Amino acid sequence: MTDSEVVELLRAHGIRPSAHRVAVASCVLGNDTHPSAETVLRKARERLPVISRATVYNTLNLLNEKGLLRQHPFGAGTVFDSNVSRHHHLIDEETGEMRDIPWEKLSVSGLESIKDAEITDYMIVIRGRFKKRRA
Amino acid sequence: MTDSEVVELLRAHGIRPSAHRVAVASCVLGNDTHPSAETVLRKARERLPVISRATVYNTLNLLNEKGLLRQHPFGAGTVFDSNVSRHHHLIDEETGEMRDIPWEKLSVSGLESIKDAEITDYMIVIRGRFKKRRA
DNA sequence: TCCCAAAACTGGACATAGTCTAGCTCGCAT
DNA sequence: ATGCGAGCTAGACTATGTCCAGTTTTGGGA
Structure with a gap:
């Protein structure tokens, strides 16, 4: 999924697509991996070296609330599913x-x-x- | 489930029935509640005021290994199921x-x-x- | 009965996952 | 340019669970 697709998707769900949110979202959306929050944090930092843990959690929770992903407690700890x-x-x-x-x-x-x-x-x-x- | 039934059950599974283990086991076994580790710790302390968190976790893990209970990650955090x-x-x-x-x-x-x-x-x-x- | 080794237990340090908060920053409308 | 609010930050804090080194308890043998 390209960045602009991610941006569109966020907008379509009423989420302002800040650079940080796009970085987080594109680690999860549009693929069938099931990353943990820590994995997302690590991947997001490859793109955007300065991003705080709180932002990652905030964004994942926001995406969850807005129905862009789900959270599952099975498997290896809590993971996210797009x-x-x-x-x-x-x-x-x-x-x-x-x-x-x-x-x-x-x-x-x-x-x-x-x-x-x-x-x-x-x-x-x-x-x-x-x-x-x-x- | 009476204490002596718990003792028998532990023995039957190759677990030495120390007083602490019996206290922990009888909080979980023989009923259909699904307590968390913290709940078990609290209940066990009603019976046995001095029991450490580590003992409760050790015992629950032991019961799990020996097949006397299962652990489930759904619901409100991890809970145990007898x-x-x-x-x-x-x-x-x-x-x-x-x-x-x-x-x-x-x-x-x-x-x-x-x-x-x-x-x-x-x-x-x-x-x-x-x-x-x-x- | 007494003694010893092994098993069990302890508190506390540590680890991991996640939340919360106070303050800073950036983009935008005026 | 400036003021405001959304977003972001670091770090403190909480919850849950593991680990460890030292102490106590226990059961079995002499």
């Missing part, structure tokens, strides 16, 4: 690495039997060992 | 409170299409709002 459409997750038990599984690949039955809660979202979390590189 | 049989999870979005859903209540199809990993475990994680108290 795939905001519904999908499932596959996690490598050894490394904590996380991959997305398309929504259509799996399905759940029996949800109508859940009576004691109003369901807003659900996903399947699979743990195992990756065989090889991502297809 | 239900070690397969089950799914329902999480209240507001409070982070977690409830177990029996394995048989839900089912997943399509797992055979996962080709790039050896699956060791999976579960459904549902988010929503609890309607009322646990049945």
Whole structure:
């Protein structure tokens, strides 16, 4: 994703695209990696040597609030996911690495039997060992 | 679960049942709450005023290794679950409170299409709002 | 019973992840 | 040019968890 695409995306979601925000956003958006906040901080500093931890956290939280990314606590600590459409997750038990599984690949039955809660979202979390590189 | 049942359970899993370990274990085992480590520390201190944070963590990790409980990173931070049989999870979005859903209540199809990993475990994680108290 | 080694426990230092705040800076409208 | 507010900064602070060196407890053997 080019910088100008990132800028457009931020604007489209009501976020003023400062240089710092663009640097942070382009570390996460438009790819299927699942970086931690510290990873984003490190990558953002490659582009913009002076950027504070607080700015990275502020920006990630802002992107989260505005629906540009999601936060997941599984895997190796909390990671960010720019795939905001519904999908499932596959996690490598050894490394904590996380991959997305398309929504259509799996399905759940029996949800109508859940009576004691109003369901807003659900996903399947699979743990195992990756065989090889991502297809 | 009585103390002597806890003692038996620990022994049966090759854990020497010291007074401290029993105090910690009985805060978690035999009930369906999902306490955090800090909650366990607080509860354990009600029984045993002098018990260190390290002992609580050591014991919880030991119980985890020996298969007496599981650790889950969803919900409100990391919590412990004495239900070690397969089950799914329902999480209240507001409070982070977690409830177990029996394995048989839900089912997943399509797992055979996962080709790039050896699956060791999976579960459904549902988010929503609890309607009322646990049945 | 007494003694010893091993196991368990302790407090505190350290590590990691994340939040908060007070002050500074920069871009923009006037 | 100047004043203002959004954004950014460093660093202090909190929460959670690990590690370690030293001390206490425990169980088993003489």
